[in-house]
Every structure is written in structure tokens, then in C-alpha cells.
Amino acid sequence: MKAKAEAQPARLDGLKWALVVLLVSAAVLGNMYFSDTPLLYRVVGVVVFIALAAGVFLLTTKGQRFLVMAREARTEIRKVIWPTRPETTQTTLIVLAAVALVALLLWLIDSLLSWIIQSLIY
Structure with a gap:
């Protein structure tokens, strides 16, 4: 049934x-x-x-x-348990600083490699 x-x-x-x-x-x-x-x-x-x-x-x-x-x-x-406003602000600033640092490092590496390749070609 x-x-x-x-x-x-x-x-x-x-x-x-x-x-x-x-x-x-x-x-x-x-x-x-x-x-x-x-x-x-x-x-x-x-x-x-x-x-x-x-x-x-x-x-x-x-x-x-x-x-x-x-x-x-x-x-x-x-x-x-949601983060407080100061915790959120602090975390956001840390992430922005890390992104800026990585962007700067990538730019430096790109510039260095570009300079090396340019000197080899010419």
C-alpha cells in the first residue's frame, strides 16, 4: 500500500x-x-x-x-557571525595593498623582460 x-x-x-x-x-x-x-x-x-x-x-x-x-x-x-565595519575596512585595505604590490612587481618584471628582449633584438 x-x-x-x-x-x-x-x-x-x-x-x-x-x-x-x-x-x-x-x-x-x-x-x-x-x-x-x-x-x-x-x-x-x-x-x-x-x-x-x-x-x-x-x-x-x-x-x-x-x-x-x-x-x-x-x-x-x-x-x-558577520564582521564588523572596522574589520571589513581593514581587510579591504590589506587586499588593496596586496593587489597594488603584486601589480607593481608584475610591471617591474614586464619592464625588465622587455628591456632584455629589446637589447637582444637590436
């Missing part, structure tokens, strides 16, 4: 996925077909169709797993 209960959503998932593909296709094809219509109306139509497709997607098994993953990610983001 449990196997039938698990098999049923998989079959319905196929129909839901077909509906998602149909809605996205309708949004794209409708946007192309009504190219003479003002842009605002076309954008509203595409957004409505994509929102409907997203709603149907969230009803699928993968959509449900996506929602669970999004909730877990939100919980993990809340646990992060």
Missing part, C-alpha cells in the same frame, strides 16, 4: 513538470507573438506566467525539497 502511495506523487509530478514547461513556453512564445504590444504589458504577462510556473514547481517533490533546503539555508545564515 505504501508503494502505491509513493508511486502516485511521482506520476503527478510528471504532469506538474509538464505544466511548468507549458507555462514557461507560453510565457516565451507569448512574448514573441505579442512583440507589437507595449513592453510593460509583455513584461507583466511573462512575470505572471513565470510566477504560475514557480508555484506549480513548488508543488512538485523537487520543489518541496527546494523549500526545505531554503529554510535550512536561512537558518544557517542566521548563525553566521
Whole structure:
């Protein structure tokens, strides 16, 4: 009995996925077909169709797993200890100094190699 209960959503998932593909296709094809219509109306139509497709997607098994993953990610983001403003400023200045130093070294090496090659050619 449990196997039938698990098999049923998989079959319905196929129909839901077909509906998602149909809605996205309708949004794209409708946007192309009504190219003479003002842009605002076309954008509203595409957004409505994509929102409907997203709603149907969230009803699928993968959509449900996506929602669970999004909730877990939100919980993990809340646990992060973000750096303070002075820490961020200090780190940014260190990175900028390191980039400037490497750029200067690369310029010096390039100039030296250029001078060596020029002296060999002439």
C-alpha cells in the first residue's frame, strides 16, 4: 500500500513538470507573438506566467525539497557571525595593498623582460 502511495506523487509530478514547461513556453512564445504590444504589458504577462510556473514547481517533490533546503539555508545564515565595519575596512585595505604590490612587481618584471628582449633584438 505504501508503494502505491509513493508511486502516485511521482506520476503527478510528471504532469506538474509538464505544466511548468507549458507555462514557461507560453510565457516565451507569448512574448514573441505579442512583440507589437507595449513592453510593460509583455513584461507583466511573462512575470505572471513565470510566477504560475514557480508555484506549480513548488508543488512538485523537487520543489518541496527546494523549500526545505531554503529554510535550512536561512537558518544557517542566521548563525553566521558577520564582521564588523572596522574589520571589513581593514581587510579591504590589506587586499588593496596586496593587489597594488603584486601589480607593481608584475610591471617591474614586464619592464625588465622587455628591456632584455629589446637589447637582444637590436
